[in-house]
Amino acid sequence: MGGGGSALRVCADHRGGINWLSLSPDGQRLLTGSEDGTARLWSTADGTCCALLQGHESYVTFCQLEDEAAFTCSADCTIRKWDVLTGQCLQVFRGHTSIVNRILVADNQLFSGSYDRTARAWSVDRGQVAREFRGHRNCVLTLAYAGAPCVEEAVAGGLLVTGSTDGTAKVWQVASGCCHQTLRGHTGAVLCLVLDTPGRTAFTGSTDTTIRAWDILSGQQLRVFREHQGSVICLELVNQHVYSGSADRTVKCWLADTGERVRTFTAHRHSVSALKYHAGTLFTGSGDARARAFDAQSGALRRVFRGHAFVINCIQVHGQVLYTASHDGALRLWDVRGLPPPRAAAPKRSLSRLFSNKVGCAAAAAPLNRPARSGALPPVPGASRHRPARWVLLRPRAGGLRRAARPSVRPSRDPPTTLRVSSRPGPGGPRSPENKSFPAERDGRFKKGTDWDFPLAVRCF
Numbered sequence: 001m002g003g004g005g006s007a008l009r010v011c012a013d014h015r016g017g018i019n020w021l022s023l024s025p026d027g028q029r030l031l032t033g034s035e036d037g038t039a040r041l042w043s044t045a046d047g048t049c050c051a052l053l054q055g056h057e058s059y060v061t062f063c064q065l066e067d068e069a070a071f072t073c074s075a076d077c078t079i080r081k082w083d084v085l086t087g088q089c090l091q092v093f094r095g096h097t098s099i100v101n102r103i104l105v106a107d108n109q110l111f112s113g114s115y116d117r118t119a120r121a122w123s124v125d126r127g128q129v130a131r132e133f134r135g136h137r138n139c140v141l142t143l144a145y146a147g148a149p150c151v152e153e154a155v156a157g158g159l160l161v162t163g164s165t166d167g168t169a170k171v172w173q174v175a176s177g178c179c180h181q182t183l184r185g186h187t188g189a190v191l192c193l194v195l196d197t198p199g200r201t202a203f204t205g206s207t208d209t210t211i212r213a214w215d216i217l218s219g220q221q222l223r224v225f226r227e228h229q230g231s232v233i234c235l236e237l238v239n240q241h242v243y244s245g246s247a248d249r250t251v252k253c254w255l256a257d258t259g260e261r262v263r264t265f266t267a268h269r270h271s272v273s274a275l276k277y278h279a280g281t282l283f284t285g286s287g288d289a290r291a292r293a294f295d296a297q298s299g300a301l302r303r304v305f306r307g308h309a310f311v312i313n314c315i316q317v318h319g320q321v322l323y324t325a326s327h328d329g330a331l332r333l334w335d336v337r338g339l340p341p342p343r344a345a346a347p348k349r350s351l352s353r354l355f356s357n358k359v360g361c362a363a364a365a366a367p368l369n370r371p372a373r374s375g376a377l378p379p380v381p382g383a384s385r386h387r388p389a390r391w392v393l394l395r396p397r398a399g400g401l402r403r404a405a406r407p408s409v410r411p412s413r414d415p416p417t418t419l420r421v422s423s424r425p426g427p428g429g430p431r432s433p434e435n436k437s438f439p440a441e442r443d444g445r446f447k448k449g450t451d452w453d454f455p456l457a458v459r460c461f
Contacts, residue, residue: 005293005303005304005305005306005322005334005335005336006334006335007305007307007332007333007334008047008321008333008334008335009046009047009332009333010307010330010331010332010333011042011047011049011330011331011332011333012329012330012331013040013049014032014034014035014036014038014040014329014330014331015034015036015329016034016035016036016037016059016329017034017035017310017313017326017327017328017329018032018033018034018035018313018314018325018326018327018329018330018331019033019034019035019059019060019061019062019313019314019325019327020032020033020060020061020062020063020313020314020325021063021313021314021315021316021323021324021325021331022063022064022065022070022316023044023065023316023318023323024065024066024067024084025066025067026067027044027318027319028043028044028045029041029042029043029044029050029065029084030042030043030044030065030316030323030331031063031064031065031070031072032063032325032331033060033061033062033063033072034059034060034329035059035060035327035329036059036329037054037056037057037058037059037060037074038052038053038054038056038060039053039056039060039063039070039072039082040052040053041053041065041070041084041087042331044318044319044321044323047331047333050084050087051082051084051085051086051087052087053070053072053080053082053087053089055080055089055092056072056074056076056078056080057074057076058074058075058076059074059075060072060073060074061073061074061075061099061100061101061102062100062101062102062103063103064103064104064105065084066084066105067084068084069081069082069083069084069090069124070082070083070084071103071105071110072103073100073101073102073103073112074099074100075099075100077094077096077097077098077099077100077114078092078093078094078096078100079092079093079096079100079103079110079112079122080092080093081093081124081127091127092127093110093112093122093127093129095120095129095132096112096114096116096118096120097114097116098114098115098116098139099114099115099139100112100113100114100115101113101114101115101139101140101141101142102140102141102142102143103143104143104144104145105124106145106147106158107145107147107158108124108125109121109122109123109124109130109174110122110123110124111143111145111160112143113139113140113141113142113143113162114139114140115139115140116139117134117136117137117138117139117140117164118132118133118134118136118140119132119133119136119140119143119160119162119172120132120133121133121160121174121177131174131176131177132177133160133162133170133172133177133179135170135179135182136162136164136166136168136170137164137166138164138165138166138189139164139165140162140163140164141163141164141165141189141190141191141192142162142163142190142191142192142193143160143161143162143163143193144160144161144193144194144195144202145158145159145160145161145174145195146158146159146160146161146195146199146200146216147199156175157173157174157175157176158174158175159171159172159173159174159180159199159216160172160174161193161195161202161216163190163191163192163193163204164189164190165189165190166189167184167186167187167188167189167190167206167208168182168183168184168186168190169182169183169186169190169193169202169204169214170182170183171183171202171216171217171219180216180217180219181216181217181218181219182219183202183204183212183214183216183219183221185212185221185224186204186206186208186210186212187206187208188206188207188208188209188231189206189207190204190205190206191205191206191207191231191232191233191234192204192205192232192233192234192235193205193235194235194236194237194242195216195237196237196256199216200215200216200217201213201214201215201216201222201256202214202216203235203237203242203256205231205232205233205234205235205244206231206232207231207232209226209228209229209230209231209232209246209248210224210225210226210228210232211224211225211228211232211235211242211244211254212224212225213225213256213259223258223259224259225242225244225252225254225259225261227252227261228244228246228248228250228252229246229248230246230247230248230249230271231246231247231271232244232245232246233245233246233247233271233272233273234272234273234274234275235275236275236276236277236282237256238277240255240256240257241253241254241255241256241262242254242255242256243275243277243282245271245272245273245274245275245284246271246272247271247272248271249266249268249269249270249271249272249286250264250265250266250268250272251264251265251268251272251275251282251284251294252264252265253265253296253299263298263299264299265282265284265294265299265301266299267292267301267304268284268286268288268290268292269286269287269288269290270286270287270288270311271286271287272284272285272286272287273285273286273287273311273312273313274286274312274313274314274315275315276315276316276317277296278317280295280296280297281293281294281295281296281302281336281339282294282295282296283315283317283322283336284315285311285312285313285314285315285324286311286312287311287312289306289308289309289310289311289312289326289328290304290305290306290308290312291304291305291308291312291315291322291324291334292304292305293305293322293336293339302339303336303339305322305324305332305334307332308324308326308328308330308332309326309328309330310326310327310328311326311327312324312325312326312327313325313326313327317336320335320336320337321333321334321335321336322334322335322336
């Protein structure tokens, strides 16, 4: 294994954790969205901040950078379009009634998914809702788009695929807004999805520990990928291989056509929260605050990048530089030249039973007094601890109440002692978040139907 990589530059301008990192199509700029309610544009040439994008009234959940515009979405229920040269807000997209989790820009359309259980299509130029996609029974976490050239023979206008915490993915006709297919089979929340290059097959990852392949035109389930021991948090599809990052601390490589597992990448100490394949190397980000480079063919660990203090939420690679964004608020640039030749793969470690969500309304107890955005976090001196629990899904109710949306859950090992939840202030709300702890029952369960008096946006500690 190669030695730890040293950061070329550390950009710590954000005052809160970075939730997402987007690379422009031309590779010249980066866009970060943060817990501090701002987004920032960065130059990939030297890592300097080019523009500060201010205007959101709550934390930025996701962002996408195009050549001529930047797009951000937020817990303030809005989406914003920005000028990449001046940082000026060009358009505000209003219509969602809850946190906007994910956005996607394609074919001069903007798609969004929200806690309000809907997805929407917007006119990029006018900022108006063109279509509203209703049908999910819980929040929409992830999106993918198959353009008209991919599915033109079957559906004019393209197809939008959405994944939800209700355990389903849905395929929508963009032109009409009608549900084309509902992909049923998962027994847990759908956390991530990717489409193959032809745009005919969708791969979904879930808290039920499986990956499933679907024909999006017929709705048929093609195959199930089983072997993970924890939630599937992220997916990457490259050259007919599916790479999956999981809460079980591993990445697995599968043949997309057959579902056969080819290899397993180990050495992570906590959940795998981010994946990126580049030039024969698989880069990963983890809840242990480290990024890693693996030889994609052999699975051998080639380098560990140390320096972040908390979970790595997103990674990008451009040229010979790796970019990592973390909940510690820092963007780090790493030199990936001169990676050592592959050696034997690292031995397997014990499996983690902590399940946590990258984005969305599912909340999980974490072992530290820090947000569990994408997995367990490394020990911090003086941090208070409590034992891990499985997922507790929360559903909005009238009057600001939230209720457990799934049956009571029992942790895999020792029962948790508390579920710690923090509210996020919405527009016009208090400036500081409110924190509460809820004790478990004697048998270690959090009962279904227990009311927790919180505003709409909650985060787990």
